[in-house]
Amino acid sequence: MKRWAPAGLLALLLALLACALGPAGHRWIEATSLLVDVWSVGQERAAAPSTWIIYPGPGGESRRADVYCDPGAPPGARLLLAHGLVEAGKDDARLHALGRALARHRFLVVIPDFPGMRSLRVGRGDIDELDAAIRASQAVSACGAPDGLPLGAVGFSYSSGPVLLALDRPGVARPDDFAVLFGGYDDLVDVVRFLTTGRHRDLGIDYGGEALPEGRWMVLQANAGTLADPADREALATIGRMKRSDPGADVSALAATLGPAGRALLEALTNTDPDRFDALMRRVDPAVRGTLDALSPSRSLDRPLGIDLYLLHGRSDAIVPWSESLKLARSVRTTGRVRLALLGGFRHARPQGDGGDAGWVTALRYPADSASILDILAEILGRRRESA
Template sequence: MLRLAAVLLGLVLLAGYIGAQSWEATRVLQDIEAGAGPSTLKDRTPEPARETLTLETDGGDIAADLYHPRQDVGARIVLVPGFTPQGKDDRRLVQLANTLARARFLVLVPDLQGTKDLRVRHEDASAIRDAAALLARLEVERAADEQDVGVAAISYAVGLAVLATLTPEGEDAIDFLVGIGGYYDTENVITFSTTGAYREPGSDRWQMRTPDPLAKWIFLRGNLHMLDNREDREILDEIAHRRMADPNAPITDVADDLGDAGRSLLALILNDDQERVPKLLEDLPASAREAIEMLSLADRDLSHLSRGAILIHGRADAMIPHTESERLARAIGETDLHLIHGFSHIDPQGVGFIGQWQLVRAVMDLIARRSN
């Protein structure tokens, strides 16, 4: 009986410890869900200060917003959005940056051109690297001179964030990575977005899930720069706009004017047979194939991110399958991988009790990156 009492007492104390550790993470998640509305985190922390800096990059100077928590800074983080025409001023992005600042992160949000143009640009990886280097050397109030610097990226930007670490400068500046709904192999992403087919790591068996109907058109618009012919780019942009507004919109009236390169890319987008994807990729012009391969993380040495990566992916994600974050985690090595039930591409709606607890654990891992 004494032994049982000791075990029960230990469980009670453990439950209290877990509750104390998870409560801040719960407040952070509640603040994200509240957006600009009231929350406990807002009640308990000062309003973060926001100022715009000039970030020097290889492609020229760009603007970047710095969010200071106006309390002791625990770590620093570059926040990289997915596609949004508003760039760093996107309302949801501003709210997320403020939440991270309230959680005592010094947050820098670069205004990436690819983000605003809805394009996946390899050169934006260099801008992310430069943003991390700037954030690391900034001298600000209530922050130690040397603190961990991370990059938090969403969707397609996760690949760019990883690519940012693949130079000596990037590896030196970036201490940890937070990837939400990211990818590993661009061929897998194309296969899923066009056909709904995906495979678990190490398996040859195809599984099916209905992809977001916008996914393949977003991919098309984001990669039109791969084509050299301006007329092809304009026609495909028109096709993407039509099908994003109406999945059944007629397109033959403009598709008939495409050149060979444009036709090959459209054929890839319209294909619904996963077995044909490799051949359709081969049929693309060399510039397009090279651009797709350049953005892929497959077959790269990512071991330098081991013990410094937090990967979050919804099991119901309809834009990029969760198996991509699993593959990315395997390639990195020791990783905090969180596959969230009911969570679909940074959409918290429909997340049940299990999913909520999984999200709390993910945020706890992020909070643990703070030094104080």
């Protein structure tokens, strides 16, 4: 006799319930199915996209985005998934697993590639990249998607800032659009503070935390290109790559070649003393500090956003501390609603120990997290428009 796996029995039960319930109940059933997909995101293999698009980047360059949708179920909303500082870029298997899962629930999912972020560089141009990608996503018509569908821009970690700042520009966001930020931030300088000293602050309270050891070198590599001296840029980027690959690497010879601006940035990012952080950051080249400020929502949002925001953050995040989403929830100006969920079962924009247990097992292990995510997923599913 065939034995049913727990996941199969759960799927059958959900299907029976969906038939018995009305639209609201059906949405909660869908949300439960999608919740298991979220908890399973690190375990799924990449799936080939439904199609892809080429669109003009900020300077007219060609940009490519993969698209997921279900031809048998016309989309009720569009989602843009923006990768962060990751060398895989749009080809990150986790993004594609999430795209495939969301497409099963009548979302048209667009996953663009951002060359700067894929190269582990940050800059003001990232906001322009998101601007172009959002506008292109609004026009994708694959799988019969009609014009004017709501669009949700989803940012992970670093990309959360450019997502918000692009939506802040005139003509980008529309009244029914929304943003979902996972592991986002309010102020990049405070993210650097955490990655170098292990300290973060909120409402005057100082917190400790376990920062990713290679985080300081990621920041160095990402910001090296902002300096004016080409020799400093190359040396600092090389130091960052070497230290990320081998924390014990001897970089003294490269450090000795640095000019004043390069030395100031390296000293600020190798510092571990919280009491010295502010003074060292004041010595950093104004171009670097200006870039950090320009990419920080707390310093650069020009006007109230007219959209709803969903902020989710793992309490064990070792790159962007959870206090950043708390601060963002308070500081962001929006005429829409702000939903915030701090998740004990997540680290940096992914579940704890992803790749192990089945999604439904992990969902049951963290019931409080699952309840918070389920509520937000049900609300996002409710933003879809019904097909004609």
